[in-house]
Amino acid sequence: xxxxxxxxxxxxxxxxxxxxxxxxxxxxxxxxxxxxxxxxxxxxxxxxxxxxxxxxxxxxxxxxxxxxxxxxxxxxxxxxxxxxxxxxxxxxxxxxxxxxxxxxxxxxxxxxxxxxxxxxxxxxxxxxxxxxxxxxxxxxxxxxxxxxxxxxxxxxxx
Amino acid sequence: xxxxxxxxxxxxxxxxxxxxxxxxxxxxxxxxxxxxxxxxxxxxxxxxxxxxxxxxxxxxxxxxxxxxxxxxxxxxxxxxxxxxxxxxxxxxxxxxxxxxxxxxxxxxxxxxxxxxxxxxxxxxxxxxxxxxxxxxxxxxxxxxxxxxxxxxxxxxxx
DNA sequence: TTTTCTCTCATCCTTTCGTATGATTTTAGT
DNA sequence: ACTAAAATCATACGAAAGGATGAGAGAAAA
Numbered sequence: 001x002x003x004x005x006x007x008x009x010x011x012x013x014x015x016x017x018x019x020x021x022x023x024x025x026x027x028x029x030x031x032x033x034x035x036x037x038x039x040x041x042x043x044x045x046x047x048x049x050x051x052x053x054x055x056x057x058x059x060x061x062x063x064x065x066x067x068x069x070x071x072x073x074x075x076x077x078x079x080x081x082x083x084x085x086x087x088x089x090x091x092x093x094x095x096x097x098x099x100x101x102x103x104x105x106x107x108x109x110x111x112x113x114x115x116x117x118x119x120x121x122x123x124x125x126x127x128x129x130x131x132x133x134x135x136x137x138x139x140x141x142x143x144x145x146x147x148x149x150x151x152x153x154x155x156x157x158x
Numbered sequence: 159x160x161x162x163x164x165x166x167x168x169x170x171x172x173x174x175x176x177x178x179x180x181x182x183x184x185x186x187x188x189x190x191x192x193x194x195x196x197x198x199x200x201x202x203x204x205x206x207x208x209x210x211x212x213x214x215x216x217x218x219x220x221x222x223x224x225x226x227x228x229x230x231x232x233x234x235x236x237x238x239x240x241x242x243x244x245x246x247x248x249x250x251x252x253x254x255x256x257x258x259x260x261x262x263x264x265x266x267x268x269x270x271x272x273x274x275x276x277x278x279x280x281x282x283x284x285x286x287x288x289x290x291x292x293x294x295x296x297x298x299x300x301x302x303x304x305x306x307x308x309x310x311x312x313x314x315x316x
Numbered sequence: 317t318t319t320t321c322t323c324t325c326a327t328c329c330t331t332t333c334g335t336a337t338g339a340t341t342t343t344a345g346t
Numbered sequence: 347a348c349t350a351a352a353a354t355c356a357t358a359c360g361a362a363a364g365g366a367t368g369a370g371a372g373a374a375a376a
Contacts, residue, residue, distance in 0.1 A: 045200055046207045053211015067226045094352055107300025109332070122355050129334060139362085140333075141299055142265025148314035155313035156306035252322060268363070280325050287364065297332080298363075 084151035091134045093152070100127040105144045105153050242309035249292045251310070258285040263302045263311050 088098065103113045114124045128140065135150075137143035147153040246256065261271045272282045286298065293308075295301035305311040 042200070042203055045203050049204045049207035050211040053208040053213075055211075057211065057213075065224050065226055070227050092351095096353060104299060105303065107295060107297055107303040109297055110334095111332085119353085120355055122357085123353075125334075126354080129336090132334075137265065138334090139265055139267055141262060141302065144299065144302075145263065145265040145314055155315055156303055157313050254323060267361095277323085278325055280327085281323075283364075284324080284326095287366090290364075296364085 081151065081154045083154075087150045087152055091150075091152075093131070093134055097127050097131050097134070098152070100124060101131055101143070101147055102153060104128070104131075104140055105147070105156075239312045240309070241312075245308040245310055249308075249310075251289070251292055255285050255289050255292070256310070258282060259289055259301070259305055260311060262286070262289075262298050263305070263314075 093101070099117065100113055103116065108116070110124045110128060111121055114121045117124070132138065132140070132143050135143040135146045137146055144153065148155055251259070257275065258271055261274065266274070268282045268286060269279055272279045275282070290296065290298070290301050293301040293304045295304055302311065306313055
């Protein structure tokens with residue numbers, strides 16, 4: 001059954017061919033006796049097979065495949081920021097330090113950070129110092145820049 | 159002459175057709191006398207016109223074009239950062255100040271900025287002070303943050 | 317020519333930041 | 347119970363950063 005389906009086209013052509021030959025036979029026995037009708041008979045055959053050829057051709061011919069590449073632009077927003085947890089753990093930055101770091105990046109002073117976290121200025125200074133060392137920075141501005149490059153901090157976007 | 163060229167194909171088909179009919183005639187006079195050879199004659203006509211039909215079809219018919227659309231994904235990273243010229247002009251930030259600002263954002267100290275711009279530390283301090291006032295900031299970290307929010311500086315992306 | 321702007325540099329002073337060091341307390345894991 | 351890491355706080359000093367102010371040089375606009 002599957003093979004029948006696979007060779008469906010070939011079978012179709014074969015049937016069509018057989019049908020044409022049958023017509024041929026029919027015409028042969030019908031008109032052969034009448035000698036003078038031969039030209040008409042030949043003409044019919046010619047037209048018939050001409051048409052058959054045209055039809056066959058359209059079926060047989062493989063369609064030209066034209067491949068068109070549609071360039072689909074996929075905009076990737078670099079805003080889909082994912083915190084680089086690995087960097088944080090490898091640099092051994094503690095949660096509290098990270099907290100301080102993010103407030104630093106917002107432009108707060110040590111005193112302001114201390115106030116908002118309800119700890120002393122000295123505590124923030126210690127965190128700050130540790131952060132600078134862990135982030136290999138000499139200044140807080142550099143620390144912030146490095147942290148953003150390492151995707152430890154989200155980029156500042158409007 | 160031009161018309162000849164324009165109808166070149168049609169003429170070709172006409173000539174081919176005429177040629178085939180000529181063969182038909184020839185075969186007619188050649189084999190008609192021999193009655194028993196009629197089947198062969200009919201077969202030849204059939205094959206001939208079948209082939210002619212196929213050939214004709216291939217010439218006449220427009221080639222079947224099957225268009226295959228393939229979506230090609232093009233990743234576009236959207237860090238298409240555009241400097242907010244308006245903000246710069248409304249805040250009256252001078253080119254030199256902008257230069258200092260961008261170096262600041264990279265984490266350089268005033269001394270390092272002075273060295274890289276071949277000016278004195280005092281000059282950079284002046285620029286820095288002016289920048290802080292223009293950007294409504296109390297600290298350089300805040301100035302940088304504000305500048306990035308105003309799209310005066312590009313965001314830090316890896 | 318005069319004015320304005322930008323860039324430059326300086327001085328004095330204050331504030332903030334950063335380093336070094338030590339100590340206490342809490343939390344979490346062994 | 348012991349240990350290690352984290353968080354807290356402190357003191358003291360030195361290094362940057364920031365504020366206020368004045369001033370000179372050069373270019374461009376009025």
